[in-house]
Amino acid sequence: MKEYLINTPVASIIFAFTIVTSLYTFSNQHLFGRFMLHPYSVSRGQRVYTLLTSGLIHRDWGHLLFNMLTFYFFGFALESILAGLSTWGHVQFALLYVLGLVLSDVRTVFKERSNPHYYSLGASGAISAVLFSFILFQPTTMLGIFFIIPMPAWLFAILYLGYCVWASKNARDSINHDAHFYGAVFGLLFTVLLYPGIIQHFIDQFM
Numbered sequence: 001m002k003e004y005l006i007n008t009p010v011a012s013i014i015f016a017f018t019i020v021t022s023l024y025t026f027s028n029q030h031l032f033g034r035f036m037l038h039p040y041s042v043s044r045g046q047r048v049y050t051l052l053t054s055g056l057i058h059r060d061w062g063h064l065l066f067n068m069l070t071f072y073f074f075g076f077a078l079e080s081i082l083a084g085l086s087t088w089g090h091v092q093f094a095l096l097y098v099l100g101l102v103l104s105d106v107r108t109v110f111k112e113r114s115n116p117h118y119y120s121l122g123a124s125g126a127i128s129a130v131l132f133s134f135i136l137f138q139p140t141t142m143l144g145i146f147f148i149i150p151m152p153a154w155l156f157a158i159l160y161l162g163y164c165v166w167a168s169k170n171a172r173d174s175i176n177h178d179a180h181f182y183g184a185v186f187g188l189l190f191t192v193l194l195y196p197g198i199i200q201h202f203i204d205q206f207m
Contacts, residue, residue, distance in 0.1 A: 008079040010094045015071060018123055021056040022064045032057060037105055037120040043113035051109075055101040055123040059174075063122060071127050078134045085195070096190055100129025104183035108176055125179035129187030132157060136191050136198050139205050160184065 004012045025032040034047075037054035041047040058064035075097075083089035104125025112118040135141075139154040151159075164181035171177060191198055 004076070007083070008076045010090050010097070011071070011075045011079045014097060015068065015075065018056055018071075019064070019068060022058045025057045026060075035121070037108070039105075039109040039112035039118055039120070040114070040116040042109050051102045051105055052098070054105070054121045055126055057121050058123070059121060067123050067127055070131065071123070074134045075127070075130050078130055078137070081134075081137050092194055096129055096133060096187065097126045099190065100183050100186050101126035103186050104129065104179040105176075107178045107182050111178065120176045120179065122176070122179075124176065125183030128180050128183035129190070132184040132187035133191040136188060136202055139202055157184070 021035075025035060035050060035053040035057045037050045038047055042050060058067060075093075078096075079090065079093040081089075082092050086092065101123065105120065108120055135153040135157050139152070139157075141153045142150050143153050143156050144150060161181060161184060164177045164184070167173075167175070167177040168181065
């Protein structure tokens with residue numbers, strides 16, 4: 001625990017705080033409702049804080065477990081990478097996560113601005129940003145999709161983005177696929193902005 005706090009303090013705080021907040025709101029429906037993103041209100045200048053708080057709660061145990069496992073495997077690794085590249089690495093990681101969380105929901109707020117019945121929650125947008133930033137640094141890393149199917153990270157990224165686009169238009173579930181897509185795109189763009197040489201690094205991994 002001490003090693004995590006020293007080497008990856010931002011990821012450690014996000015990880016612990018998200019779990020605690022999610023577990024607490026499982027049994028506190030009032031706070032759960034107040035924390036959920038409500039595009040109808042946000043587009044009218046109300047409950048703007050939910051752009052942040054919606055990323056601190058999750059729908060159920062399965063939702064929380066999946067997101068936190070993904071964050072555990074890639075968030076801590078990414079913060080270590082960034083900290084090794086810059087003295088501002090920890091700050092860069094924090095900005096990536098927070099901005100990824102907020103900006104990934106902008107499309108949703110615009111799309112659902114006239115729907116008072118639409119709500120959204122979860123840290124998936126921010127975690128997608130973290131995952132895709134990591135993929136730029138380590139594109140040939142083998143990922144275990146659903147912890148079973150082996151696949152190189154670069155191929156997963158292509159399939160993931162394609163699925164998000166398809167699901168946003170066709171899926172009839174309660175998942176905010178737009179947040180996944182725009183979070184991933186933000187993660188790529190933000191990383192390239194910080195480290196323009198990452199593009200050549202990405203290409204070199206295949207040479």
